[in-house]
Amino acid sequence: MIASVQERVKLRNGVEMPWLGLGLWKVKAEGEAERAIRAAIQTGYRSIDTAKAYRNEEAVGRAIRDCGVSRDELFITTKIWNEDQGYERTLTAFEESRKRLGLDVVDLLLIHWPGKDKFVDTWRAFEKLYAEGLVRAIGVSNFQIHHLRKLAESSEIVPMVNQVEFHPLLTQKELLAYCKENGIQLEAWSPLMQGNLDHAVLQEIAGKYGKTPAQVVLRWDLQHGVVTIPKSVTPSRIAENADIFDFTLTDEDVARIDALNENRRFGPNPDALLF
Ligand SMILES: NC(=O)c1ccc[n+]([C@@H]2O[C@H](COP(=O)([O-])OP(=O)(O)OC[C@H]3O[C@@H](n4cnc5c(N)ncnc54)[C@H](OP(=O)(O)O)[C@@H]3O)[C@@H](O)[C@H]2O)c1
Numbered sequence: 001m002i003a004s005v006q007e008r009v010k011l012r013n014g015v016e017m018p019w020l021g022l023g024l025w026k027v028k029a030e031g032e033a034e035r036a037i038r039a040a041i042q043t044g045y046r047s048i049d050t051a052k053a054y055r056n057e058e059a060v061g062r063a064i065r066d067c068g069v070s071r072d073e074l075f076i077t078t079k080i081w082n083e084d085q086g087y088e089r090t091l092t093a094f095e096e097s098r099k100r101l102g103l104d105v106v107d108l109l110l111i112h113w114p115g116k117d118k119f120v121d122t123w124r125a126f127e128k129l130y131a132e133g134l135v136r137a138i139g140v141s142n143f144q145i146h147h148l149r150k151l152a153e154s155s156e157i158v159p160m161v162n163q164v165e166f167h168p169l170l171t172q173k174e175l176l177a178y179c180k181e182n183g184i185q186l187e188a189w190s191p192l193m194q195g196n197l198d199h200a201v202l203q204e205i206a207g208k209y210g211k212t213p214a215q216v217v218l219r220w221d222l223q224h225g226v227v228t229i230p231k232s233v234t235p236s237r238i239a240e241n242a243d244i245f246d247f248t249l250t251d252e253d254v255a256r257i258d259a260l261n262e263n264r265r266f267g268p269n270p271d272a273l274l275f
Contacts, residue, residue, distance in 0.1 A: 080274075166190075
């Protein structure tokens, strides 16, 4: 039972990652990101998920410098964008992200999308950054099983994390099992289906526990052993999304949510995003 917002999962290399983080896609750099991060940190969040592509890394840097929580308590994730893939470009892009964030060390660096044919070279750069201690953990995002297999055949380090679209309409059963077997921590993006929570089964289960559909879905992530990073810029929702540590769904309710799967994506299919 994961019983507090401060609880962390130990990644394969021993680094501890919070189970809950704040997602920052589509959060504006001008004020909005800093306000959301401040509200989240006050609520107890310690993990922030950004990316070069979100154009708010500088705001993340400012917010965490001013937040009153020490750097070693925080867990900051950023990602290498598709156009920056390849060995040399990744090293340059990482340095630029690190500068924008104002950090010496990034907690988790992810390959944002597998893309077409460069992720093995990109990963070599990740292994170098990891060996140099500039990143505490390295991982991937939007990798399907075939991408993970290809990476395993051609590299030394197995990714510590795979961040993928994961929610009741896309339960990723095979991918989750593969990641568990291989010690890869799955992390859910768009865990709240981008706000599309108006679903009778979720509402019924939520009513039973005195919780909201959002809280039920986030708790379901945790009970599957999946790290989750809901996005909100609304302080009351930021707090609501962290109030998930005082109840446990029964196995039957977990199974009812699993059964909602439609293999439906709100974001792109990784096999079709080839740039
Ligand atoms: N690696 C990748 O390729 C990738 C792709 C997509 C996302 N991500 C990461 O995953 C994070 C989360 O995914 P997401 O931003 O796509 O969507 P999400 O977290 O599934 O949903 C966010 C939406 O839900 C609303 N919301 C938040 N809490 C709510 C609540 N308690 N009740 C009702 N509505 C609520 C938000 O509105 P307000 O903000 O207005 O409150 C926003 O419109 C991103 O921010 C990003 O960090 C990664």
